[in-house]
Amino acid sequence: xxxxxxxxxxxxxxxxxxxxxxxxxxxxxxxxxxxxxxxxxxxxxxxxxxxxxxxxxxxxxxxxxxxxxxxxxxxxxxxxxxxxxxxxxxxxxxxxxxxxxxxxxxxxxxxxxxxxxxxxxxxxxxxxxxxxxxxxxxxxxxxx
Amino acid sequence: xxxxxxxxxxxxxxxxxxxxxxxxxxxxxxxxxxxxxxxxxxxxxxxxxxxxxxxxxxxxxxxxxxxxxxxxxxxxxxxxxxxxxxxxxxxxxxxxxxxxxxxxxxxxxxxxxxxxxxxxxxxxxxxxxxxxxxxxxxxxxxxx
DNA sequence: TCCTTTATGACAGGTTCCTTACATGGACAG
DNA sequence: CTGTCCATGTAAGGAACCTGTCATAAAGGA
Numbered sequence: 001x002x003x004x005x006x007x008x009x010x011x012x013x014x015x016x017x018x019x020x021x022x023x024x025x026x027x028x029x030x031x032x033x034x035x036x037x038x039x040x041x042x043x044x045x046x047x048x049x050x051x052x053x054x055x056x057x058x059x060x061x062x063x064x065x066x067x068x069x070x071x072x073x074x075x076x077x078x079x080x081x082x083x084x085x086x087x088x089x090x091x092x093x094x095x096x097x098x099x100x101x102x103x104x105x106x107x108x109x110x111x112x113x114x115x116x117x118x119x120x121x122x123x124x125x126x127x128x129x130x131x132x133x134x135x136x137x138x139x140x141x142x143x144x
Numbered sequence: 145x146x147x148x149x150x151x152x153x154x155x156x157x158x159x160x161x162x163x164x165x166x167x168x169x170x171x172x173x174x175x176x177x178x179x180x181x182x183x184x185x186x187x188x189x190x191x192x193x194x195x196x197x198x199x200x201x202x203x204x205x206x207x208x209x210x211x212x213x214x215x216x217x218x219x220x221x222x223x224x225x226x227x228x229x230x231x232x233x234x235x236x237x238x239x240x241x242x243x244x245x246x247x248x249x250x251x252x253x254x255x256x257x258x259x260x261x262x263x264x265x266x267x268x269x270x271x272x273x274x275x276x277x278x279x280x281x282x283x284x285x286x287x288x
Numbered sequence: 289t290c291c292t293t294t295a296t297g298a299c300a301g302g303t304t305c306c307t308t309a310c311a312t313g314g315a316c317a318g
Numbered sequence: 319c320t321g322t323c324c325a326t327g328t329a330a331g332g333a334a335c336c337t338g339t340c341a342t343a344a345a346g347g348a
Contacts, residue, residue, distance in 0.1 A: 006187065006191065008275065009259065010259055010262065010271070010275060010278075011165055011169070011255065011259050013278040013279060013282070014162050014165060015165075015166075016205070017162075017278045017285075018158050018161075018162040019205055020281070021281070021285060024285045025155070035303075037303085037304060043150065047150065052327095053326080053327075054325070054326055061163060062305065063305075063307085064326075065305080065306075065327095065328085066304065066305045066306070067305095068327085068328080069304060070305095088313095089325080090313050090314085092327085114155075114285075115153065115154055115155050117284055118154065118284050119154060120284045122277070122280065126277060127154070129277065130157075131154060133266070133273065133274045133277070134154075134157040134158060134161045134274075136266065137262045137263070138160050141164040141165060141167075141168045141258075170306095179333075179334085181334060196295095196297095197296080197297075198295070198296055198297080206334085207335075207337085208297075208298090209298090209336075210334060210335045210336070212298080213334055213335075214334070217333080232343095232344085233295075233296075233343060234295075235296060236296090
C-alpha cells in the first residue's frame with residue numbers, strides 16, 4: 001500500500017533530515033554572523049585549544065584545504081588567532097579569541113534549541129534508538 | 145559513564161552518518177563519472193520526464209541556481225537535453241538521453257549496494273524505526 | 289485594459305568542500 | 319650523514335551550494 005518508491009530509501013531520508021537540520025541551524029546562526037562550518041571549527045577548537053589546522057580538519061571531518069577556507073573567514077572575523085611561531089614542528093597552534101568564545105557560547109544555545117526542536121515528541125527511548133541506529137550506519141560504512 | 149560530550153549530540157551523529165553515506169556513494173559513482181548531485185538529478189528526471197529546471201530543483205531540494213550548475217555538467221556529458229522551445233510558458237523541459245538512462249541504471253545498482261551495506265546487521269524492525277525517526281525529525285524541522 | 293503577483297530563467301558573487309600538487313620540517317633506517 | 323617516509327602547510331582549480339538581483343511570461347484582480 002505505502003509504495004512511495006524513492007521517498008522510502010534510507011539514503012533519501014538521511015539526506016533530507018540532515019539538510020533540514022543544516023538549513024535550520026544556518027538560519028538561526030545567520031544573525032550571529034556564523035555558518036555551520038564555522039561553528040563546527042569553533043567547537044572543535046574549544047574542545048582542543050591550540051590545535052593545529054590539520055588537527056582541526058580531522059575533528060571536523062574535512063580536508064586541511066577545506067578547513068583553511070573556513071579558518072580564513074574566522075581569522076578576518078577576529079574569532080580565532082593563528083600563532084606565527086611553530087614551536088617545534090610545522091604545526092601552528094590556533095586559539096579562540098574572547099570574541100570567538102562569546103560567539104561560540106551564543107551559537108551553542110541556538111543550535112541546541114534547533115536540535116531540541118528536531119527531537120520534539122520523541123521519547124528518551126526513541127532518541128537513544130536514533131543515536132544507536134545512526135551510529136551503526138556510520139560504522140557499517142567504515143573508513144574506506 | 146558514557147559521557148562523550150559532543151559526540152552524543154544528534155546533530156553530530158546525523159551529520160556523520162550522512163557524510164559517510166555521501167562519501168561512500170561518491171566513491172562508488174566515480175568510476176561511472178557521476179556525482180551524487182548528478183545522480184539525484186537524473187533520478188528526479190527519470191521519475192518526471194520533461195520536468196523543468198525549477199521543478200527538478202524542487203525535487204532535489206536545492207535552488208534553481210544550484211541546479212543549473214549540475215545541469216550544466218550533465219548537458220556537456222550528454223546525459224540530458226534541454227529543449228530550446230518553451231511550449232507555452234518560460235519553462236523548458238529537460239529529458240534524459242539514452243546514455244543518461246544507462247548511467248542512471250548503473251548508478252542505481254551501486255547506490256543500492258552502498259545503502260544495503262549501511263544497513264548491514266539491522267533487522268527489518270530497526271530499519272523501519274530508523275526511517276520513521278528520520279521522517280519525524282525532518283517533519284519537526286518543518287519548512288520554516 | 290492595466291497592474292500586481294507568481295513562476296521561471298539568467299547572471300554575479302561568495303562560501304564550503306573537494307582533488308591534485310608541491311614545499312618543508314621531523315623521525316627513522318641504512 | 320643521507321635518503322626515505324610522514325605530517326603539515328600552501329596553492330590552484332573545479333564542483334556544488336547559497337543569496338541577491340534582474341528580466342520576462344503567464345495568470346488574475348481592480
